[in-house]
Amino acid sequence: MRPEHGRAGVGGHFDRTAAHADDFYLVVPVGRVGERPAGYHRHTRSARRYVPVALVKCVHRDGIIAKNAQRCAVFWCISAWRSVMMRVGGTMYRFGQAEVDAVAELATSQRLWRHMDGSRSSQFEHAFADRIGVDHALVMTSGTAALICGLVAVGVAPGDEVLLPAYTFVATAFAVMAIGATPVLVEVDESLTIDPEDLAAKITDRSRAVIPVHINGLPCAMDAIVDICRDRHLSIVEDACQAVGGTYRGVPLGSIGDCGAFSFNYYKTISCGEGGCLTTGSAHLYERARIYHDAGCAFFSPDQAVRTEYFAGANYRMSEILSAVLLVQLGRLDGILSDLRERKKTILDRFASVDTVRPAPVRDADGDCGVKTAFLLESTDAARSATRRINEARLCVTAECPLDTSRHVYVNWEAVLSGRSPLSSAIPGRRYAADACPRTLEHLGRTLNLIVHPDTDLRDLDRALDTVQGMLCR
Ligand SMILES: Cc1ncc(COP(=O)(O)O)c(C=O)c1O
Known part of the structure; x- marks a missing residue:
């Protein structure tokens, strides 16, 4: 906005x-x-x-x-x-009169209950399931809630281990800890997504599930991950919170694993301020997630009878007002993605023949959302100093060194490193040293991310890139 x-x-x-x-x-x-x-x-x-x-x-x-x-x-x-x-x-979503009108219309309709016939929430769920290419979508209060429901759905239980990358928003790990399971940190490779080799190496007898995170809208190496998980009988809950609309080999992210979790918070491709959605192709997993997210099914309407046995749950039910916004936002998704991708291509083309900055590898460039453009520099000092100079120049392009992105880097996850969870007295946590994933720190430190809003004027971007190029090619 x-x-x-x-x-x-x-x-x-x-x-x-x-x-x-x-x-x-x-x-x-x-x-x-x-x-x-x-x-x-x-x-x-x-x-x-x-x-x-x-x-x-x-x-x-x-x-x-x-x-x-x-x-x-x-x-x-x-x-x-x-x-x-x-x-x-500095967000990437667009918000306008259509959203305001949708909220105004709903607000005066006396239809604020999520389970009413034709509710905005169920309209959004149908539209989103279509978009992701799955049978079921369950809209809810946040991406964290969607991850928790996905883990509950696939049967992760206290004491189980769930493998996830050491570079992601900390909520990915907290979702695991919220249900008493143990996050196991896996290295990321130069693409900044989970390294399949390290993933395979860290599987133990207690491993139950993997959360590949499509961080910064970048698809993970899903072929390799699916193979590993199939061999070792592990469930996959894709964290597509930062990758709404991305694909891997033409298949929508969030539809490849057993479940996919999405976020619609303020820093996402589409947003309603706070919100999330779980997607799955399995009726059974959908029912388990539905039960858990809806107070153990207490508020299901009769036509939503489930075959799965009820169990205790939380309340992550979505607000109708936010679903009304999401319905409009979904219509904007393709335009936002194509503008983000066009700007990313402009940046990559500009640096194609510059030796000192190498574009970071992307597992599937066609499916990348284009949220950030990553380059690998020769050292952390070089990445940090380029970040500082670019940001001081106050351009329409901003920069970040991912090593300095606070709660996205595992060394800053104090509660995770020390195994402190609400259930820690009942379940032994896992202690991590700050150097548990050294390769992750190295890759994050050498990366320079360039970020532009999808509405950035292409001529302004060109001028800004002249300046950035001057800085990086000295
Ligand atoms: C990778 C990732 N996972 C999970 C989450 C949690 O989503 P939410 O803030 O909607 O709970 C986020 C949010 O930014 C995220 O970026």
């Missing part, structure tokens, strides 16, 4: 013309740059750039902005406005 300039801004600036829209918020610094609470992005190299800010609610009444503005939240924000846009507002 494009930021609403003027409605909020670092330094308390605002545009009075926006004030006629009743209430609005100012973001006001309330401390010095560098102050932050213990544990807050502790491992982010750029942490010194955080500043505590208060979100102040201002009330507009009859042309007068209320002086007794009420401070309603204090949180930590990145100090430069540009960086706020990059990290908080």
Whole structure:
């Protein structure tokens, strides 16, 4: 979504013309740059750039902005406005009047219950299942919930081991721990997806499932993973949270394993703010996930009778309002993907003949969502310094060294490394050393990711790439 300039801004600036829209918020610094609470992005190299800010609610009444503005939240924000846009507002999805209309229509319909006939949630599920090419889709509150339901569906139980890459958003590992199972960390290769060789080497008698993560919209080596899992009788729950719309050898991600988990949070190709979906081709797995996500089936309507025996569950039921948004968002997916891919191709073409930067290998370039363009540099120092220079230049292209992406790198997963879970007193955790996956750290450290919004003007991108090329080819 494009930021609403003027409605909020670092330094308390605002545009009075926006004030006629009743209430609005100012973001006001309330401390010095560098102050932050213990544990807050502790491992982010750029942490010194955080500043505590208060979100102040201002009330507009009859042309007068209320002086007794009420401070309603204090949180930590990145100090430069540009960086706020990059990290908080720097999303890739599009959001417009169609979503607003869909919500308005639903809000006045008195049909907010997910299990009503023709609900927005079931409409979305049918449309999404079609898109992914599976028989069943189950929309729910988040990608984490979808992973948990997928693991429950395939029968992962306390004490089982689940193998997953050492580079993914930490929620992948937390989903495993949430049901009392043990995450086993596997190296990623230069593509930054799970290394099939290391995966095979880490399987034990306690292994029950694998979570290949299509990180940054990049498909994993699914052929090799499927072969390994078939031989060793392991289930596959694909984490396609960052890869809505991606494919592997022409087959949609999320339809290759036993289940696929998707996220629609704010930093995804399509978004409703927070949301998720589980996909599967198996009626049995679908029923198990349905039972678990819906309070042990307590709220099934009679026409949704299941053959699977009920068991206790949680409540991850989706809001109808968010499903109404998702229905519209799904229609935007192809346009977003094609614009992301076009921009990625522009970047790759530009560096095709530059020796100092090698494009990172992609397991299936045609199925890549195009979210990020990765290059391999000669060292971590080179990747970090290129990242810093590109971001300081304030271009429409931003950069990141994945080693510095905080909660995506296993060394920053304190609770996972020390085996701390809500069930840890009942189940022995697994302890990891910070150097458990050295090759992952090496690959992450040498990678430079370039990121552009799908709406970036191609001429602006060209100009920005002139600058980036100058920096990388010195
Ligand atoms: C790879 C990956 N897995 C899981 C999740 C969890 O999704 P959610 O935030 O919707 O719970 C995310 C979210 O960003 C993710 O990127």
